[in-house]
Amino acid sequence: MPLAFALEGSMVRVVGVRGGFGVGRRMAELGFTPNAILKIVKSGGLGPILVEVKGSRLAVGRGVAMKVMVEPL
Amino acid sequence: MRISVALAGNPNVGKSVIFNNLTGGHQHVGNWPGKTVEKKEGYFEHKGHRVYVVDLPGTYSLTAYSPEELIARSYLIEERPDVVVDIVDASNLERNLYLTLQLIELGVDLILDLNKIDLAESAGIAIDCERLSSILGVPVVETVAPKRVGMEELKDLIVELAVSKVARVEVKG
Numbered sequence: 001m002p003l004a005f006a007l008e009g010s011m012v013r014v015v016g017v018r019g020g021f022g023v024g025r026r027m028a029e030l031g032f033t034p035n036a037i038l039k040i041v042k043s044g045g046l047g048p049i050l051v052e053v054k055g056s057r058l059a060v061g062r063g064v065a066m067k068v069m070v071e072p073l
Numbered sequence: 074m075r076i077s078v079a080l081a082g083n084p085n086v087g088k089s090v091i092f093n094n095l096t097g098g099h100q101h102v103g104n105w106p107g108k109t110v111e112k113k114e115g116y117f118e119h120k121g122h123r124v125y126v127v128d129l130p131g132t133y134s135l136t137a138y139s140p141e142e143l144i145a146r147s148y149l150i151e152e153r154p155d156v157v158v159d160i161v162d163a164s165n166l167e168r169n170l171y172l173t174l175q176l177i178e179l180g181v182d183l184i185l186d187l188n189k190i191d192l193a194e195s196a197g198i199a200i201d202c203e204r205l206s207s208i209l210g211v212p213v214v215e216t217v218a219p220k221r222v223g224m225e226e227l228k229d230l231i232v233e234l235a236v237s238k239v240a241r242v243e244v245k246g
Contacts, residue, residue: 025136026136026138029133029134029136029171030133031133031168054165054167054168055162055164055165055168056083056084056085056165056168
């Protein structure tokens, strides 16, 4: 499912990034590599999703969050 | 001798704290990523050399997307500092070493600074510095910036590397 649909407080695993080459590389640079474990710190209402990935907290916009595919743990 | 040094690294690894320690400056430091969005300059004297230090904005990679990442990249590529200190969060090596590899590929004279080594230790992470240094082919120093641990070693390494670089260039030229 897309990262945008993951529940706040849950842990998920990155399956892949569904998009072009550019977004895939950028997300990998930020730590969204296949099998990376994410914690959804804040998600709800409007605005970006706050995600903890490899020790950093990053805000991910809804558009890009629809392209990052994850599976719940 | 005039030595120029750039501090590079991921966001929120402690670059500005190290900058302040080295130069005695009072760059505003905050515990959140993205604090430094422009480059700051200062200098210190060590062993008779004047070392100019540039504190660059944090970046996850040299493929610049945001304006502050572009500042960091352009400085490294266009200004060619004598030494680049790559400051990494020792408790988060996996994420940080990506930029380290890019800097090595860029061919800059690099020093790897394992900052927050105390946090890594308390998280149960032990790092074999000598091994890391020999695998990467760059000198490694351990620091705890807020407690000023390792600052003298870092200064020594910066001057040593810059001086040996001049020697290498002279031999070639």
